[in-house]
Amino acid sequence: MHGFGATSRPWMIAALAMGLAACGDPLVGGGPVTEMDGGANNGECAPNETTCDEECVYLLTDVANCGGCGVACGAGEDCILGECTPDCDDTVCGGECVDLTLTAEHCGRCGNACPAERPTCRGGFCRPTCGAEETLCTDVCADVSSDPMHCGECRNACADGETCTDGACG
Numbered sequence: 001m002h003g004f005g006a007t008s009r010p011w012m013i014a015a016l017a018m019g020l021a022a023c024g025d026p027l028v029g030g031g032p033v034t035e036m037d038g039g040a041n042n043g044e045c046a047p048n049e050t051t052c053d054e055e056c057v058y059l060l061t062d063v064a065n066c067g068g069c070g071v072a073c074g075a076g077e078d079c080i081l082g083e084c085t086p087d088c089d090d091t092v093c094g095g096e097c098v099d100l101t102l103t104a105e106h107c108g109r110c111g112n113a114c115p116a117e118r119p120t121c122r123g124g125f126c127r128p129t130c131g132a133e134e135t136l137c138t139d140v141c142a143d144v145s146s147d148p149m150h151c152g153e154c155r156n157a158c159a160d161g162e163t164c165t166d167g168a169c170g
Helices: 009-022
Strands: 050-052 055-057 077-080 083-086 091-093 096-098 120-122 125-127 135-137 140-142
Touching: none
Parallel strands: none
Antiparallel strands: 050 055, 077 083, 091 096, 120 125, 135 140
């Protein structure tokens, strides 16, 4: 799932690679990067590749040579822009694979931590944590068996002067 500020991997790689190429980045169309990677372009590789162990590799995406020759990513990691990052279907925030719809430290977007009064992330929004006898009604916890504003179900308000007993107005 992706939320606000989240980036899907396929277009992220393409967009950043194109942006780096436009800026003359040495890893993308600018020739060898011998200081960073320990390798060089021997002239037989494409301009954006480097020779590592006599093989042409693209240091921005090669999991066996991620950012430099011989720098291998671990199991469950991808090489994104020369850095090993978790391989996940969700979003990577600070090197961690997170679901922006459920993670309280990254609720709705990376770095958006839920405050103490609304510590639970649901649907990408910080919500209060309800007790066992309560139901989350938008942004409030309600006892639908006795709450006149949420009688029997959320947003079912009793008429003026009525009370809510066992989920029924009367």
